[in-house]
Amino acid sequence: MLKVHGVPLSPFVRKALLTLEYKGIDYDLVPVMPASDDPGFRAMSPLGKIPVLEHDGFTIPDSSIVCRYLDRVFPDKPIYPSYPALEAKATWIEEFADTKLMEACAGLFQQKFLFPKLMNKPTDEAIVDNILRNVMPAALAYVESITPESGPMVGDHITIADIAIVTCFAQSQYADFEVPSDYPRLKAYLAGAMANETVAGRITSERKQMGL
Ligand SMILES: N[C@@H](CCC(=O)N[C@@H](CS)C(=O)NCC(=O)O)C(=O)O
Numbered sequence: 001m002l003k004v005h006g007v008p009l010s011p012f013v014r015k016a017l018l019t020l021e022y023k024g025i026d027y028d029l030v031p032v033m034p035a036s037d038d039p040g041f042r043a044m045s046p047l048g049k050i051p052v053l054e055h056d057g058f059t060i061p062d063s064s065i066v067c068r069y070l071d072r073v074f075p076d077k078p079i080y081p082s083y084p085a086l087e088a089k090a091t092w093i094e095e096f097a098d099t100k101l102m103e104a105c106a107g108l109f110q111q112k113f114l115f116p117k118l119m120n121k122p123t124d125e126a127i128v129d130n131i132l133r134n135v136m137p138a139a140l141a142y143v144e145s146i147t148p149e150s151g152p153m154v155g156d157h158i159t160i161a162d163i164a165i166v167t168c169f170a171q172s173q174y175a176d177f178e179v180p181s182d183y184p185r186l187k188a189y190l191a192g193a194m195a196n197e198t199v200a201g202r203i204t205s206e207r208k209q210m211g212l
Contacts, residue, residue: 006050008206093161105172112175
């Protein structure tokens with residue numbers, strides 16, 4: 001059985017799980033905390049990051065590499081377009097989501113949910129303020145500018161761009177962050193994306209797994 005090492009509330013683990021579930025591939029989730037110093041985990045993930053994929057004795061870390069590997073090994077319902085310009089666009093959006101958008105969304109999650117609700121640590125309001133004033137608006141403005149009037153982010157079917165964007169906003173939902181109405185295309189896109197069967201199912205499962 002294919003295994004994913006990580007925890008369900010990690011947005012990068014969620015990216016891999018959404019890919020597996022969208023494609024209908026069975027897997028086991030092996031619980032490992034981020035930055036775990038377990039030697040077996042470090043051998044698979046030298047940077048100490050989750051997720052790690054384990055498949056047929058082969059292991060590989062990093063959600064982007066994992067998702068691309070899964071798309072090659074399980075080509076049904078492809079998530080990387082075959083047309084080069086669309087593939088480049090989808091992987092660029094994945095990169096933007098994994099970096100700038102994630103900084104904003106995961107930062108809010110950490111300060112407003114993880115620390116106060118799961119780790120008994122105080123929220124740093126200065127960090128929250130900086131995210132809301134500076135980091136988030138710039139990220140939202142860019143995503144709004146590339147969001148189509150309707151349909152998926154790139155081309156005519158779900159791609160890694162949708163999966164990478166959705167996992168970010170699934171993260172910021174835990175911090176009760178709502179996209180303001182100044183970003184109407186993104187807001188409409190997210191309403192549809194969050195209602196998608198795979199996405200809604202994943203969020204329900206992770207909440208249940210975490211007892212939330
Ligand atoms: N580029 C990596 C990022 C993964 C990542 O940052 N995972 C976080 C958890 S959400 C982690 O394991 N952090 C531990 C650390 O940075 O030490 C990917 O796409 O998988």
